[in-house]
Amino acid sequence: MTRLFLLVAALFTAGPVSAAxxxxxxxxxxxxxxxxxxxxxxxxxxxxxxxxxxISADGYILTVASQLLDTTDIVVHLYDGRRMKASVVVVEPxxxxxxxxxxAEGKKPDExxxxxxxxxxxxxxxxxxxxxxxxxxxxxxxxxxxxERDEAMTVQRGVIAAHTKLQGRRGIFxxxxxxDVYVVDAITNNPGAGGGALTDRxxxxxxxxxxxxxxxxxxxxxxxxxxxxGSVTIKDGDKEVTLSIPEFVAKGMAGAYKPVKRTExxxxxxxxxxxxxxxNVIERTPPxxxxxxxxxxxxxxxxxxxxxxxxxxxxxxxxxxxxNEYIKKTKPGDTIRLEVRRGDNLTTIDLKLENxxxxxxPPKTETSPDPVKK
Amino acid sequence: MTRPRSNRVRxxxxxxxxxxxxxxxxxxxxxxxxxxxxxxxxxxxxxxxIAKVSPAVVCVCSYGGGVVGSGILISPDGYVLTNYHVxxxxxxxxxxxxxxxxxxxxxxxxxxKVGDVALFKLLPKKDGSPFSxxxxxxxxxxxxxxxxxxxxxxxxxxxxFTPTVTFGLVSGINRFQPPEGKGMLEYTDCIQIETSINPxxxxxxxxxxxxELIGINGRGSFEKxxxxxxxxxxxxxxxxxxxxxxxxxxxxxxxxxxxxxxxxSASEDGDLSVMTVKQVLDDPPSDAFRRGIQAGDQVIxxxxxxxxxxxxxxxxxxxYPKDWRLPIAYRRDNARKETLVRxxxxxxxxxxxxxxxxxxxxxxxxxxxxxxxxxxxxxPAMKLFKEKKGFANYYFNELxxxxxxxxxxxxxxxxxxxxxxxxxxxxxxxxRKGDIxxxxxxxxxxxxxxxxxxxxxxxxxxxxxxxxxASQLKLPIGSGGLLVAMYEYRRLxxxxxxxxxxxxxxxxxxxxxxxxxxxxxxxxLAALRVDCEVxxxxxxxxxxxxxxxxxxxxxxxxxxxxVKDDDPCEVYFSDYRPENGRKLPHRLDVYYxxxxxxxxxxxxxxxxxx
Numbered sequence: 001m002t003r004l005f006l007l008v009a010a011l012f013t014a015g016p017v018s019a020a021x022x023x024x025x026x027x028x029x030x031x032x033x034x035x036x037x038x039x040x041x042x043x044x045x046x047x048x049x050x051x052x053x054x055i056s057a058d059g060y061i062l063t064v065a066s067q068l069l070d071t072t073d074i075v076v077h078l079y080d081g082r083r084m085k086a087s088v089v090v091v092e093p094x095x096x097x098x099x100x101x102x103x104a105e106g107k108k109p110d111e112x113x114x115x116x117x118x119x120x121x122x123x124x125x126x127x128x129x130x131x132x133x134x135x136x137x138x139x140x141x142x143x144x145x146x147x148e149r150d151e152a153m154t155v156q157r158g159v160i161a162a163h164t165k166l167q168g169r170r171g172i173f174x175x176x177x178x179x180d181v182y183v184v185d186a187i188t189n190n191p192g193a194g195g196g197a198l199t200d201r202x203x204x205x206x207x208x209x210x211x212x213x214x215x216x217x218x219x220x221x222x223x224x225x226x227x228x229x230g231s232v233t234i235k236d237g238d239k240e241v242t243l244s245i246p247e248f249v250a251k252g253m254a255g256a257y258k259p260v261k262r263t264e265x266x267x268x269x270x271x272x273x274x275x276x277x278x279x280n281v282i283e284r285t286p287p288x289x290x291x292x293x294x295x296x297x298x299x300x301x302x303x304x305x306x307x308x309x310x311x312x313x314x315x316x317x318x319x320x321x322x323x324n325e326y327i328k329k330t331k332p333g334d335t336i337r338l339e340v341r342r343g344d345n346l347t348t349i350d351l352k353l354e355n356x357x358x359x360x361x362p363p364k365t366e367t368s369p370d371p372v373k374k
Numbered sequence: 375m376t377r378p379r380s381n382r383v384r385x386x387x388x389x390x391x392x393x394x395x396x397x398x399x400x401x402x403x404x405x406x407x408x409x410x411x412x413x414x415x416x417x418x419x420x421x422x423x424i425a426k427v428s429p430a431v432v433c434v435c436s437y438g439g440g441v442v443g444s445g446i447l448i449s450p451d452g453y454v455l456t457n458y459h460v461x462x463x464x465x466x467x468x469x470x471x472x473x474x475x476x477x478x479x480x481x482x483x484x485x486x487k488v489g490d491v492a493l494f495k496l497l498p499k500k501d502g503s504p505f506s507x508x509x510x511x512x513x514x515x516x517x518x519x520x521x522x523x524x525x526x527x528x529x530x531x532x533x534x535f536t537p538t539v540t541f542g543l544v545s546g547i548n549r550f551q552p553p554e555g556k557g558m559l560e561y562t563d564c565i566q567i568e569t570s571i572n573p574x575x576x577x578x579x580x581x582x583x584x585x586e587l588i589g590i591n592g593r594g595s596f597e598k599x600x601x602x603x604x605x606x607x608x609x610x611x612x613x614x615x616x617x618x619x620x621x622x623x624x625x626x627x628x629x630x631x632x633x634x635x636x637x638x639s640a641s642e643d644g645d646l647s648v649m650t651v652k653q654v655l656d657d658p659p660s661d662a663f664r665r666g667i668q669a670g671d672q673v674i675x676x677x678x679x680x681x682x683x684x685x686x687x688x689x690x691x692x693x694y695p696k697d698w699r700l701p702i703a704y705r706r707d708n709a710r711k712e713t714l715v716r717x718x719x720x721x722x723x724x725x726x727x728x729x730x731x732x733x734x735x736x737x738x739x740x741x742x743x744x745x746x747x748x749x750x751x752x753x754p755a756m757k758l759f760k761e762k763k764g765f766a767n768y769y770f771n772e773l774x775x776x777x778x779x780x781x782x783x784x785x786x787x788x789x790x791x792x793x794x795x796x797x798x799x800x801x802x803x804x805x806r807k808g809d810i811x812x813x814x815x816x817x818x819x820x821x822x823x824x825x826x827x828x829x830x831x832x833x834x835x836x837x838x839x840x841x842x843x844a845s846q847l848k849l850p851i852g853s854g855g856l857l858v859a860m861y862e863y864r865r866l867x868x869x870x871x872x873x874x875x876x877x878x879x880x881x882x883x884x885x886x887x888x889x890x891x892x893x894x895x896x897x898x899l900a901a902l903r904v905d906c907e908v909x910x911x912x913x914x915x916x917x918x919x920x921x922x923x924x925x926x927x928x929x930x931x932x933x934x935x936x937v938k939d940d941d942p943c944e945v946y947f948s949d950y951r952p953e954n955g956r957k958l959p960h961r962l963d964v965y966y967x968x969x970x971x972x973x974x975x976x977x978x979x980x981x982x983x984x
Binding site for chain 2: 022023024025026027028081083143144146147148149150151152153154155156157186187188190191221
């Protein structure tokens, strides 16, 4: 019993407790550089509140690119209780970040605000060495909309568990940011926490608290922050471009940032496969093949009735819905690799997607010729 | 997710922890981060604190049944704080498991449904043997970023009642969490923690690192995450509980307060949040209305705390019981004003409405005998339980009341003095001064008559005469009912509880504001505050609140409400001196409606037996 206590007590001594300022003092300083954001949302589980980081004295704010910003009516509460209007300057979905600017009362949006607010120097913070796994961190946010006006942000403490790239896997979780992130062992990413600050023990800015992300397979939630020097390399047409938070912030505050044109929206029907599944009657109907239409990629690849599609391109697929979602992100000519359960065996099948047949196809099931059965 | 280096450190930490006992293991491996002395001493201090407070942590169980929550012993005679939502399902008798591995029988004492607090009393195995307990801290000193420890029995994990300890930061203070259903379980001015609390932690203690109790854990923010730790938990502040402790110990089903006026942000668009009075309840008139508070007044501070947001206003209001008198400072036309306002009940409305329209009796349902309930009836703790409307356990009200009266009676026994009472002295009514004589006696019909002779003016009243109108009951004019008040005072001294057929019960502890000799000041009223034990007494239609010193049970004053929905006549006693072996006040300051009616200096008491 004594050992248990000792253990529990000792777990947290790993962090440096000496020299540094007391946490309440650090918390108070950081709190002054953060804002509560209020905007669009407020129904179901879509929150209309969030957090932002002041990155300039005159009221530029860095936050996550959430639906909260989809309004012209953004309201900011400063640490001292002042309530001010704000608007979005620029959003970069690839960085999952947005810059918002406070409007001073009685001044035009493009006029200097005349504000002199406590703020983080993000560009300088990004030049500091990144945090390492095991480093002690503090997280600040207005999670659950607990605070309003001059009430202080929630402060939490944790340890950097990893500094790594997270593989967003469709159907499990679609990760909004594809660069390296800090994974934190504390439950920092609650509703409204997005856009909050991750700092070190002395209040130095390390990252921007991310969104709420749930792994639908394990029912667990991910707690992460985008590093202040976070970057992501994407395809812009034919060439590769690297986007970074410091560049986004520098250009964004100067009014010179142009969001990258995202490659063609992946919302089309995707490639054509020619599988007819069993009737999709429940939310998670397993993707059992009912038929394959003759002459389609499915028939060519050798899929059969009663095959159960278990993985696509290495990702677990649990339902017809998940399969369809995945297919939407493909295009004709792509080859997808299926892992199919057939009887007691797992069979690997490569399926080359094609263009959808002309309008009349796929034929209605009632009038279709008997599917080929093998 | 992966934690490449954390395993290594954790392993080292485990070693270091275990090493606190066997000295040979203290040697730190060469690769380990340097742990300086501060770390070691912080750890040692923590270990010592946990060892010290653990015996006071209670695993709250239903009688003969399973774990329902946690609790904490706060006195050697077995008083245990827990959540109301824990106590609710198991009252009136329960069992508490301590870390000696034993179950103790316990009984509900008091409850606060709105604040989600309940008080139990555990019975020692041997009469009089003391329990371990923890000291109450000062939660106003707690700051966001302070370390804290939660203890209790989450998930009912511990079968031998050894408490689970979790450790983390205080994430925020002065938090407001709205009620969960029917206006109950409202967490005002509470402490937000990241310290992990889970089902079963409810009612358990939150400690600061000195091992002082700073809160009772009870709620979390969960939304879609299920009812397990989400990194955002809440503890009821111990300073709120201290305000209610007098009521809880007196077995009361305590109620929270409303101001009798609504307060909100002056304007949503204001740069700084200004709180103004929106509406004042005038029918029936609230005390705020009678104190002259008006819509549009800017509330500067309430109970000594500045008002900056709706949350803060709800926070401050939420930590006080109904009927408390607290200072409110407000601004009107650039003038700052301060007054004491009596708070109204939070649940009064519900209770009154249900009283007004009695529900049709529900047909008796055939009940299957519940073996646990049958067993619970046999608990020795049932001897300490008395049911009564308005009380969680009336047994404890009688206990507290009798203890208070026993202390009060050491000042003198007046029970034989049933004859006429004459009090002579001088009155100072500002512009008029002169001799006075109070006389309380029975007339030939057996009715009590009270007379006050001041110079050549005589006021006379038969308090129980049913034909009295409001202005007669408030005689002498301007006093708010001093004649009735003196009648009530004599009843208390001579008859005690028997003189108050409408009820005579302990009403916990309330602030009392005895005015200084030069009169009630215009500001800084909080400086006058003395917390007193209160008895509420009802005789005929007259309600009186008696205020006793907490230290020696001297009667410091009382308030009599001869007319409903009107201010009381306030009498403040001082200059206690012996008269025939009995201690009696020789200075009476009488106030009504915020104004001094007069000061009476008593030259002598003549209290007759027949």
